[in-house]
Amino acid sequence: MDNEKILFDNGTHKCVMFSFDDESHEDAFLSVNQYLIVQNGHGILIDPGSSAVFDELYEAVSRHVEVENIKFIFLSHQDPDVSGAIAQWSISTLAKFIMSGLWTRFMSHYGFMSMDRVLPLGDHGAKLKFGQDSLWFVPAHFLHSPGNFSLYDSCSKIIFSGDIGAAILNTPEYYKIVENFEEHKKHLYGFHKRYMGSNKLCRAWVGHVEKLAVDMIAPQHGFIFEKEKVKEFLAWFKELQCGSDYIQELY
Amino acid sequence: MDAVKLALNAFPAGLKKDDEVVIDMVLTMDKKPLILNTKAVMFRKSETRYNFSVVFLFQFAPGQRNKLVQYITQIQMSIIREFKGL
Numbered sequence: 001m002d003n004e005k006i007l008f009d010n011g012t013h014k015c016v017m018f019s020f021d022d023e024s025h026e027d028a029f030l031s032v033n034q035y036l037i038v039q040n041g042h043g044i045l046i047d048p049g050s051s052a053v054f055d056e057l058y059e060a061v062s063r064h065v066e067v068e069n070i071k072f073i074f075l076s077h078q079d080p081d082v083s084g085a086i087a088q089w090s091i092s093t094l095a096k097f098i099m100s101g102l103w104t105r106f107m108s109h110y111g112f113m114s115m116d117r118v119l120p121l122g123d124h125g126a127k128l129k130f131g132q133d134s135l136w137f138v139p140a141h142f143l144h145s146p147g148n149f150s151l152y153d154s155c156s157k158i159i160f161s162g163d164i165g166a167a168i169l170n171t172p173e174y175y176k177i178v179e180n181f182e183e184h185k186k187h188l189y190g191f192h193k194r195y196m197g198s199n200k201l202c203r204a205w206v207g208h209v210e211k212l213a214v215d216m217i218a219p220q221h222g223f224i225f226e227k228e229k230v231k232e233f234l235a236w237f238k239e240l241q242c243g244s245d246y247i248q249e250l251y
Numbered sequence: 252m253d254a255v256k257l258a259l260n261a262f263p264a265g266l267k268k269d270d271e272v273v274i275d276m277v278l279t280m281d282k283k284p285l286i287l288n289t290k291a292v293m294f295r296k297s298e299t300r301y302n303f304s305v306v307f308l309f310q311f312a313p314g315q316r317n318k319l320v321q322y323i324t325q326i327q328m329s330i331i332r333e334f335k336g337l
């Protein structure tokens with residue numbers, strides 16, 4: 001499969017999806033996606049992942065943006081498949097790191113030493129303006145991480161949803177896109193049922209997202225949801241029973 | 252990333268500021284040799300009682316520069332790991 005796919009490009013604003021995996025664990029089938037937004041030659045890297053993919057991703061990103069021009073690196077949450085290479089990225093770029101304030105103190109365990117380069121997000125998130133457009137860090141707490149954000153890009157109308165929308169399935173030969181939602185549901189269910197906090201939280205996130213014009217949901221694992229599939233996913237997620245809704249199964 | 256400082260026991264005869272040279276770096280990354288070479292110009296010479304140090308300026312091709320960043324990142328990470336006991 002190609003390791004990268006342009007999701008949006010209007011000449012000044014571009015969104016790229018990368019799919020680099022830790023090949024020593026390929027049989028685990030939780031394929032990982034990393035994303036890059038390039039706005040007027042400046043980059044925002046999203047969930048760049050673990051040190052196992054650092055070298056390949058660094059090379060790939062540098063084909064789209066001067067690495068010195070990566071302004072921000074957004075980490076949706078603290079997991080190693082999202083933040084594991086934060087120390088490497090801090091050495092090799094000048095970027096600032098945007099993440100939930102809940103996790104900054106834990107980053108030193110990944111070898112990260114540049115706390116002065118962190119922009120910690122409060123629970124309600126934040127907006128970053130560029131021209132007419134903005135990036136909105138949308139609260140997604142307990143879905144699954146207690147301090148968790150999605151990133152909405154109003155120019156491309158893509159929401160980078162982190163682990164929300166993650167699917168466990170084999171990587172296809174071409175573009176990772178959901179063709180048939182009914183069919184895809186079975187790859188979503190197990191992951192979301194166990195990893196997501198509760199239906200109340202799913203509804204809160206969907207409530208926010210429904211107010212936005214969203215053309216695409218781009219999760220950190222699995223496949224992209226486009227157009228109708230966005231609506232189908234939101235409707236499914238809104239009704240999902242998960243996490244503490246199954247408390248009797250857990251305790 | 253755009254300069255290297257070399258300590259030399261003897262200073263090559265005739266070498267002066269702005270002279271063009273070719274620099275070959277042989278490093279080790281992932282247990283494999285990482286060979287980088289580039290044209291460079293002499294920028295500055297200083298001398299102590301026992302040796303000379305000379306600074307050369309250069310501009311790597313983007314691919315080579317990336318490799319050098321990755322090399323430095325690996326070295327720094329191993330220092331951090333050792334320091335923090337990770």
Ligand SMILES: [Fe+2]
Pocket residue numbers: 077079144145163
């Ligand atoms: Fe996660």
Ligand SMILES: [Fe+2]
Pocket residue numbers: 079081082162163220221
């Ligand atoms: Fe994940």
